[in-house]
Amino acid sequence: MATMAGPSRLIGAPIKRREDPRLVQGLSHYVDDIKLVNTLHCTFLRSDYAHADIKSIDTEAAENLSGVVKVITGSDIAGKVGSIPCAAEIEGLKVPDHPALAVGRVRFVGEPIAAVVATDPYVARDALDLIEVEYDELPAVVDLDAAIESDSTVIYDEFDDNIAFTMPLDAGDVDAAFAEADHVVSQRFVNQRLIPNSIEPRGVLAEYLPGEGTLTVWSSTQVPHHLKTILSLLLDLPEQLVRVIAPEVGGGFGSKLNVYPEEAVVAYLATQLRKPVKWIEKRSEGFTTTIHGRDQVDYVDMAVKNDGTITALRAKLLANMGAYHQLLTPIIPVLTYLMMPGAYKIPNIKLELIGVFTNKMATDAYRGAGRPEATHIIERMVDLAAQKLGMDAKEIRFKNFPQPDEFPLEMATGVTYDSGNYQMSFNKALDTVDYASLRARQAELRGQGRYMGIGIATYAEICGMGPSVGVAGGGWESSTVRIERTGKVTVLTGVSPHGQGQETSFAQIVADEYGISIDDIVIIHGDTGRQPQGIGTFGSRATAVGGAALIIATQQVKEKMAQIAAHMLEANADDLVFEDGNIFVQGSPDSAVTFADVAATAHVAVNLPPEVEPGLEATHFFEPSNFTYPFGAHISIVEVDPETGEIDLQRYVAVDDCGNIINPLLVDGQVHGGIAQGLGQAMYEGAVYDENGQLLTGSFMDYAIPKATQVPRFETEHTTTPSPVNPLGVKGVGEAGTIASSPCLVNAVVDALSPFGITDIDMPMTPNRVWQAIQDAQ
Amino acid sequence: MNKSRKQINTTINGEDYTHEVEPRLLLVHYLREVAGLTGTHVGCETSLCGACTAIVDGQAVKTCTMLAVQADGAEITTIEGLAQDGELHPIQEGFWERHGLQCGFCTPGMIVAAHQLLERNPNPSEDEIRHGLEGNFCRCTGYQHIVDAVQYAAEKMQG
Numbered sequence: 030m031a032t033m034a035g036p037s038r039l040i041g042a043p044i045k046r047r048e049d050p051r052l053v054q055g056l057s058h059y060v061d062d063i064k065l066v067n068t069l070h071c072t073f074l075r076s077d078y079a080h081a082d083i084k085s086i087d088t089e090a091a092e093n094l095s096g097v098v099k100v101i102t103g104s105d106i107a108g109k110v111g112s113i114p115c116a117a118e119i120e121g122l123k124v125p126d127h128p129a130l131a132v133g134r135v136r137f138v139g140e141p142i143a144a145v146v147a148t149d150p151y152v153a154r155d156a157l158d159l160i161e162v163e164y165d166e167l168p169a170v171v172d173l174d175a176a177i178e179s180d181s182t183v184i185y186d187e188f189d190d191n192i193a194f195t196m197p198l199d200a201g202d203v204d205a206a207f208a209e210a211d212h213v214v215s216q217r218f219v220n221q222r223l224i225p226n227s228i229e230p231r232g233v234l235a236e237y238l239p240g241e242g243t244l245t246v247w248s249s250t251q252v253p254h255h256l257k258t259i260l261s262l263l264l265d266l267p268e269q270l271v272r273v274i275a276p277e278v279g280g281g282f283g284s285k286l287n288v289y290p291e292e293a294v295v296a297y298l299a300t301q302l303r304k305p306v307k308w309i310e311k312r313s314e315g316f317t318t319t320i321h322g323r324d325q326v327d328y329v330d331m332a333v334k335n336d337g338t339i340t341a342l343r344a345k346l347l348a349n350m351g352a353y354h355q356l357l358t359p360i361i362p363v364l365t366y367l368m369m370p371g372a373y374k375i376p377n378i379k380l381e382l383i384g385v386f387t388n389k390m391a392t393d394a395y396r397g398a399g400r401p402e403a404t405h406i407i408e409r410m411v412d413l414a415a416q417k418l419g420m421d422a423k424e425i426r427f428k429n430f431p432q433p434d435e436f437p438l439e440m441a442t443g444v445t446y447d448s449g450n451y452q453m454s455f456n457k458a459l460d461t462v463d464y465a466s467l468r469a470r471q472a473e474l475r476g477q478g479r480y481m482g483i484g485i486a487t488y489a490e491i492c493g494m495g496p497s498v499g500v501a502g503g504g505w506e507s508s509t510v511r512i513e514r515t516g517k518v519t520v521l522t523g524v525s526p527h528g529q530g531q532e533t534s535f536a537q538i539v540a541d542e543y544g545i546s547i548d549d550i551v552i553i554h555g556d557t558g559r560q561p562q563g564i565g566t567f568g569s570r571a572t573a574v575g576g577a578a579l580i581i582a583t584q585q586v587k588e589k590m591a592q593i594a595a596h597m598l599e600a601n602a603d604d605l606v607f608e609d610g611n612i613f614v615q616g617s618p619d620s621a622v623t624f625a626d627v628a629a630t631a632h633v634a635v636n637l638p639p640e641v642e643p644g645l646e647a648t649h650f651f652e653p654s655n656f657t658y659p660f661g662a663h664i665s666i667v668e669v670d671p672e673t674g675e676i677d678l679q680r681y682v683a684v685d686d687c688g689n690i691i692n693p694l695l696v697d698g699q700v701h702g703g704i705a706q707g708l709g710q711a712m713y714e715g716a717v718y719d720e721n722g723q724l725l726t727g728s729f730m731d732y733a734i735p736k737a738t739q740v741p742r743f744e745t746e747h748t749t750t751p752s753p754v755n756p757l758g759v760k761g762v763g764e765a766g767t768i769a770s771s772p773c774l775v776n777a778v779v780d781a782l783s784p785f786g787i788t789d790i791d792m793p794m795t796p797n798r799v800w801q802a803i804q805d806a807q
Numbered sequence: 808m809n810k811s812r813k814q815i816n817t818t819i820n821g822e823d824y825t826h827e828v829e830p831r832l833l834l835v836h837y838l839r840e841v842a843g844l845t846g847t848h849v850g851c852e853t854s855l856c857g858a859c860t861a862i863v864d865g866q867a868v869k870t871c872t873m874l875a876v877q878a879d880g881a882e883i884t885t886i887e888g889l890a891q892d893g894e895l896h897p898i899q900e901g902f903w904e905r906h907g908l909q910c911g912f913c914t915p916g917m918i919v920a921a922h923q924l925l926e927r928n929p930n931p932s933e934d935e936i937r938h939g940l941e942g943n944f945c946r947c948t949g950y951q952h953i954v955d956a957v958q959y960a961a962e963k964m965q966g
Contacts (some may be wrong), residue, residue, distance in 0.1 A: 039843035040835040045903055053899040053918060055846015055886035131949075151831065228850045228858055228946050229912040279912025280946050284927030312851040528910030528947050694906045701949030702909065729855035729944070737950040766949075 039547060041536035043694035045531045045557025048244070057277040060232035060249050068234070069296055069478035070150035071308040074143040074157050075318065079169035079388035079722020081185070083133055083142065083162060091145060096152035100160070101294075101303060102143045110297050111263035113290055115354035116255075116501035118142040119363070122194045122384075125309035127186050127353040129263075129297075135164075136184060136352035137390050138724055139317030144315060148305060159533035164244045169388040173326045173347050184196040184386045187685065193350050197737045200440035200441035201377030206341030210332035213439035214334045214413045219791050221300050222349065222716040223356070224726070225395045226523045226734055229279020229320055230310035232449070233292050235299035235359045243301035245558075246296050249796070251285040251525055252565035255356070255502055257557045259288045260296050272772075275555035277525030281370065284319050284390040286567040287356045296588030309648060316727040321393020321716055324349035325362060325402050332377075333414045336657055337428040341377035344406070350384050358391050359384050360501055364399025364491060367442045370406035371437035372412050372451050372660055373429035378441040388722040394567060397767040398704050400490045406773035408486045412779065413788060422463060426455065426487050437655075437753075446489060447752050447760075448659040450686070454748045458684040459660035461746060467666065474479050474668075475784060484665040484777025486769045492761040493657030493754070494568030505652045506570070507562045508578035508587050510539070512645035515633040518543065518582075523563015524575035525555045529699070529763065531571055534691040535579055538757070542583045544607035545624055549667030562650070569761030570661070572691060577755040578651035582806045585647035596638035657752045657760040658768055661685035661770040663704075671785075676778055683769065686753045688760035694746050696762050703766020709735045709765075711774035715793050782806075815879040819844065820888030826874045832946070834868075835859040837875035838885060839898070846886040846915045857943030860916035861885045867923035869942070886915035896958040898922055908954030909947035917943045921957045930961055 051057040088100040113127040131142050143160055143338050147153035168182040175181055176191045184191055208211060213556050234247040244266055250256050253273040261268035278285065291308050301305045310319070332341040347361035367381045397404075401756060415425040431438050433450040440446065474481045495504030509521040520539055524531060536550040553559050564574075579613040587607065595602035598620065606615045613621035630636055634643035666680040682699055713733040713785050717725045726732040751758030771792060778794050779787060785806040791798065812827040819842055826841050838844045838861065847870060847939045850858030854872040861870050862884040874923075889896040898918050901907065908914040917940065924931060924939035931939065937950065943951060 046906065048911070048960075049903040050895070052893065053886075053902050054890055055844070057911060058845070059848070059912065061839075061849070064843075064845075082883070116908065151829070225914075226946060227910070228856060229848070229910065230850070256882060280910040307894045309849075310855075312853065380955055383952060437921070530909070536842055647821045653939075698906050698909055698948060698952060701951050705949035706946070728853055729851055734944060734946060735950075736944065737940045738934075740949055740951075742951055743931075743949065773854070 042692070043529060044533055044537055045694065046530050046690055047536065048530060048532050051360065053625045058801040059229055059277045059279055060234055060247050060653065063234055063247055063276060065234065065305040068305040068307050069146045069148060069302060070153045071290065071298060071306050072145050072157055072293065073141040074160050076131065076138055076140040076142055078164050079138050079168055080167040081135050081164040081342065082167065083135060084165055086143060087161040088143060091156040094152065094159060096149055097145060097147045097156050099146040099298065100143060101129050101248045103130035105131060106297060107132060108295050113293065114259055114356065115358060116356050117359040119194050119196065119359050119503060124189050128612050129293045137388050137752045138722055139314065139390060141763065144298065144632050146298055146302065171387055171389065171718055171722050172384060173349050173385055173387065173721060176387050177383065180466040184388060191386040193386055194479050196363065196382040198366065198378060198380040198442060202337045203341045203343055203377045203379035206377040206782065207332045207343065210340060211335040212333050212417050213330055214333065214410060214417050215330045216410065216413055216789055218327045218406055218409065220323045220327065220405055221323040221792055223714050224316055224716050224732055225282045225284035225319065225322060226281030226315065226492065227282055229283060230312060230315050231285065231289065232309040233295040234305060234307040235296040236305040237299040237303060237305055243270045244296060244300060244446060245274065246292070247274045247276055249278050250275050251281045251527060252629055253525055253555055253557050253565050253696055254287055254523060254563040254565060256292060257581060260293065261522065263293045264297055264300065265611060270718050272558040275525050279776065281527050282396040283322065283398055283567060284705060285334050285425040286394050286565065287320055288789065293574045313727060316725050316732065318390060320355050320393035321351070321390050321401060322392060327406055329406055329410055331414055333418065333626055335418065337418060337420050337425040339373055339375050339414065339429050340721055342375050343379045344369065344381065346382045347388065348382065348384050349392055350386050351389045352386060352799050353391050355391040355393045357501060358393050359692040361392060363398045364650050365402040367444050368403035368491055368564050369407060369442060370440050371404055372487050373407065374431045376441055389690045389718055397764045400764065401707065404488045404768050405487065405772045407490070408776060409789065412776050416783065416788060422485050426485065427452065428536055430706055444491060447754050448656055448750050449489065449658065449660050450748065450750050451487060451660055454660060454686050455748055457748055458664050458682055459779050461682050461684070462664050473553060479783040480669045480671055482667045482669065482777040483782025484667065484773045484780060484801065485662070486773035486776065487662045488662040488769045489657045490765060490768045491656055491658055492569035492764060493573030493653060494570040495574045495653040496655065497652060505576065505650050506564055506574040506578045507560065507648060508575065508582045508584040509646065509648040509652045510562060512586060514629055516549065516628040520550060520552045520579060521560035522554050522575050522579060523560055524571040525566045527566065527698045528569060529566065529571060530695045532693055534572065535576065537636055537691055538580055542580065542587060543624065549682055557637050558613050567762040572754070572757065573657050573755050573761045575654055576757050576759060580756055580757055581651060582649035585649060585763065586645050589641065590627050590645060592638055592641055593631050594622050597622050605632050653754050655754045657688065657754060659760040659762065659765050661687065661765060661769060665771040665773045667781055669778060669799060671783045674796035674803065676794060676799065678741050683766065684746045684748060685747060685748050685762060685765050686700045686748045687762035687765060689749060689758040690747065691759065699762045700766045701743050703764060704743055704770040705735050705740050707767040707770030708740055711792050711794060713739065713793050749784060813876050815876055817878055817881055817883055819883045820885060830874065830876050831960045832875045834873040834875045834878050835869055835870040836872060841929060844887050845886050850911055850912065857920060858913050860917045860943065861918045862919060862922065867920050886919060889918065897963040901956035901959035904939060905952050905955040905959050907948065907953045913943060917945060917953060921960065923959070925961055929965055
């Protein structure tokens with residue numbers, strides 16, 4: 030880049046969000062806020078059984094209800110709506126057919142069986158009660174360990190067992206390391222099933238114009254571009270005539286990184302009925318049929334030396350797929366597998382990852398997606414090893430961290446960590462809490478019969494999802510930057526923010542580069558009709574990959590602008606500065622052309638330099654060279670009441686290193702929200718199915734997401750280790766809080782209860798469970 | 808007049824509305840689908856998440872578990888009614904200033920609940936703010952910036 034940017038004014042500043050005025054006034058438009066004339070309303074009849082053959086479906090009474098326009102079942106759309114796809118490519122992966130509406134058999138509670146369309150949403154609900162379904166119940170497969178036993182019911186007739194895939198790893202010499210170990214620690218972990226629960230339920234609105242042949246779908250999705258492509262394939266429509274719009278989207282956390290049966294069915298119905306069709310998820314449907322997260326049972330052994338050196342890790346990971354693969358279902362535990370060593374150099378690793386079908390809702394990406402599981406395992410194992418060695422939890426971590434000069438660092442699992450300085454973030458956290466005095470305080474309280482615990486999690490995670498070789502469906506991102514005739518800047522991005530705030534942070538990047546006001550920049554996202562190519566927002570990738578595409582496109586346009594400005598100023602383009610809305614030769618701000626004048630010149634096109642074409646627009650596709658690997662250290666302080674099992678979370682300190690920071694206000698918001706969700710897993714949340722595969726935690730009465738009174742104030746700090754894999758040096762921060770916080774809190778509670786001889790406790794650490802653990806230990 | 812429908816009169820954000828509605832119509836659907844005010848959201852339909860909170864006759868109400876016919880004669884304020892003459896209400900301003908929202912879906916209900924909280928207790932402690940907002944779920948923020956936003960508003964409203 031020849032031209033110099035003006036002084037950096039906005040990158041790194043806590044700019045308040047440009048999204049907010051519309052949101053705080055209730056003036057934004059989520060899917061259900063979009064009203065089209067003559068819209069019909071869709072509802073879904075869902076399976077009451079986890080596993081059953083459908084003997085018959087009688088829809089006649091529903092069809093006869095006044096106001097009902099159409100009722101369809103699986104057989105009505107067979108061959109017309111394709112199988113809901115899974116993008117995972119894993120050797121030997123079993124991929125069952127996934128019809129949008131069940132045909133012949135149902136495999137989880139909530140599986141859609143029929144769809145009703147009516148002129149009124151209340152009538153559409155009434156009609157569901159008039160549909161009669163006769164079932165033949167089959168034994169439900171619900172337990173992960175039992176599902177892979179030879180006597181288990183097999184869910185798919187076409188497969189021999191319930192194993193969806195197995196993935197082995199044998200790096201180094203694990204057997205020798207265990208033979209030579211001074212100590213071996215072993216533990217079984219249950220990483221319980223979670224339900225994402227974005228506060229906006231899912232929703233779809235579809236409109237088909239038969240004359241033009243265009244299908245427009247508004248969906249509460251994180252991946253409008255994937256949805257566009259997949260809908261065109263599922264419905265056999267030309268992709269260029271399908272437009273997907275993700276309007277305002279009310280949270281996703283991975284649960285909207287998917288293509289769901291309802292999206293396909295509603296779009297299909299719109300093409301058939303030739304009127305707009307809308308479906309808005311009820312919360313009860315969200316609990317049963319929006320993807321779930323986690324759900325692993327992990328058997329882990331660790332070999333350690335007397336000095337605390339970890340020499341080997343061996344694990345069998347059982348990952349619950351649920352009944353069908355959704356878009357990325359089998360991929361999620363692969364991230365656990367890749368990140369098993371966490372922040373530690375462990376040369377010998379032997380793993381067996383087994384994906385298992387059960388009669389439950391599919392699991393898929395939920396904030397952290399595979400890395401919270403890995404971090405839970407490794408951070409708990411490190412503490413267990415320290416406990417066994419009588420070593421401080423701090424010392425064992427320093428003992429096994431790689432040194433900062435060892436990056437990029439290839440791990441035994443095959444991934445290469447981009448950059449890191451784990452000592453720096455951990456030291457900052459230890460200093461913040463004054464670790465030595467905390468341990469002294471703990472000893473003092475123990476003397477008084479009080480149970481204070483200090484929990485540590487030093488994590489490394491994988492994010493910035495790209496490069497494409499590692500991300501199903503593509504790991505690149507695109508951005509278009511266009512300077513309009515008036516000098517206003519339009520930025521189109523393929524990422525699809527739904528709360529992350531890129532309308533602000535992306536504008537900060539562009540404003541600095543062009544030396545113009547942030548108010549002159551508009552960021553357009555979530556619309557395949559405006560930005561045709563993109564991947565979406567997930568895996569803490571939007572800024573690391575989408576921001577990188579954006580800065581490069583911004584610079585490409587800037588180079589052309591500099592050529593035009595140089596022609597106008599009779600100067601050399603290499604000498605120009607962009608500052609305060611002006612472009613001038615460095616040192617000569619008095620003879621400037623304005624940014625807007627240069628934009629006008631580019632469009633009027635009568636005073637362009639030779640060989641320069643009119644217009645100011647560039648599109649860039651950015652392919653990162655590697656993932657990014659954020660890291661950090663979280664410390665929590667708890668006191669446990671042994672009489673009640675209640676946990677008093679007194680302090681939570683997070684030091685995160687997410688590389689360079691564009692907007693610290695937004696980064697803090699991401700960390701807070703992330704910690705709250707990890708805290709939810711550690712202390713409150715858990716999806717419970719009974720032995721028949723009925724979801725017992727199907728409402729907010731039974732599934733406890735944290736309330737304002739249930740989370741403390743978080744203290745956030747940062748260290749900055751730029752990533753070398755993108756031009757912004759950013760790593761991503763959306764998931765870090767979730768990844769670190771659940772093991773951090775479990776480590777704190779186990780530390781508090783270690784005088785009882787307690788070495789592990791399952792999540793969620795409810796008072797009853799904590800109390801029971803104390804009783805069992807006594 | 809359709810026999811099964813009832814006529815209701817309401818005042819919403821200072822404007823008078825008269826409609827015939829089904830007796831079973833929920834107030835939140837009346838606000839959103841009949842009156843066309845979509846700032847009040849539906850998050851759970853079980854009166855737990857608080858996304859549908861609006862002010863009905865001076866009380867913060869979860870409008871997903873109240874019938875529209877029960878609001879006959881009521882004076883209702885929704886999120887759209889808080890800003891005056893193009894000026895954000897101090898609570899709205901606080902949420903903007905303190906980054907009290909991310910996806911924004913819970914925000915209207917949260918702001919309306921905070922409105923009632925500050926009416927009853929103009930100078931709340933952090934604990935009192937957290938208790939006052941216990942009936943409103945946010946999945947994005949971890950609540951800390953929401954607390955900060957309400958504190959900002961409390962200070963501003965007291966001058």
